[in-house]
Amino acid sequence: VLSGKTALSRRGGAEFWMILEDAQMQEAGKLRLATREPGAPRIVPPRPAVHTNAEQASKISSTSERSRIFIKVINAEHLTDFDPQQGKPDPCVVLKIGGDEQRSTIKQRTTDPIWNEKYAFTAGAGEWLHVDIRNVAADRVMGRGGLPVDELFNIAQIHKLVEITMIDDQERDAGVLVLGASFEPGSRI
Numbered sequence: 001v002l003s004g005k006t007a008l009s010r011r012g013g014a015e016f017w018m019i020l021e022d023a024q025m026q027e028a029g030k031l032r033l034a035t036r037e038p039g040a041p042r043i044v045p046p047r048p049a050v051h052t053n054a055e056q057a058s059k060i061s062s063t064s065e066r067s068r069i070f071i072k073v074i075n076a077e078h079l080t081d082f083d084p085q086q087g088k089p090d091p092c093v094v095l096k097i098g099g100d101e102q103r104s105t106i107k108q109r110t111t112d113p114i115w116n117e118k119y120a121f122t123a124g125a126g127e128w129l130h131v132d133i134r135n136v137a138a139d140r141v142m143g144r145g146g147l148p149v150d151e152l153f154n155i156a157q158i159h160k161l162v163e164i165t166m167i168d169d170q171e172r173d174a175g176v177l178v179l180g181a182s183f184e185p186g187s188r189i
Helices: 055-061 147-156
Strands: 003-008 014-021 027-035 066-077 091-097 100-103 113-122 128-135 139-147 161-167 173-188
Touching: 003 027, 014 100, 066 147, 091 113, 091 173, 100 113, 128 161, 128 173, 139 147, 139 173, 147 161, 147 173
Parallel strands: none
Antiparallel strands: 003 014, 014 027, 066 113, 066 173, 091 100, 091 128, 128 139, 139 161, 161 173
8 A cells, every 4th residue: 555745846837746655654656747727837846845745735725715825926046038238137026816916026137136025815726826027127028937826825835935937938948936935824715
């Protein structure tokens, strides 16, 4: 008899590894699970891979209730929107869940901005966080990414960060956005 725990993968897409364990709680193998909404951008969950209690995480993410979740925009790394004439970009993060959209402050002339800004959303299972990083100076989207809200609840549960690989309009890597999430257990709406 094998049992399993979910570990977040660093692979693109909403992919997860189920770590299989035998009766002595020794690792007996891995099973890769992948979910992806059609046309959804790739995601890269936290590094290093962490093990979670799948039963606890599913209690948060499987409910149809809406909850308050806090998303912390930490930083971005290796943004690729560099124009020799305009110089480095002036990035701003746009977060959207359902009809609720929030924007970070604008960071000046950097491809590795640091925000450390927190935003509150009301969300439920099955929804998606859509993220754009915009170059405000050039008035264009530098990269897009996304993450199922269910995964934000999982990230909040295990107190880890998530890296979202941003993709430009030509489906090329446009850098990485690092987010954190927290959840108030009594905040179910």
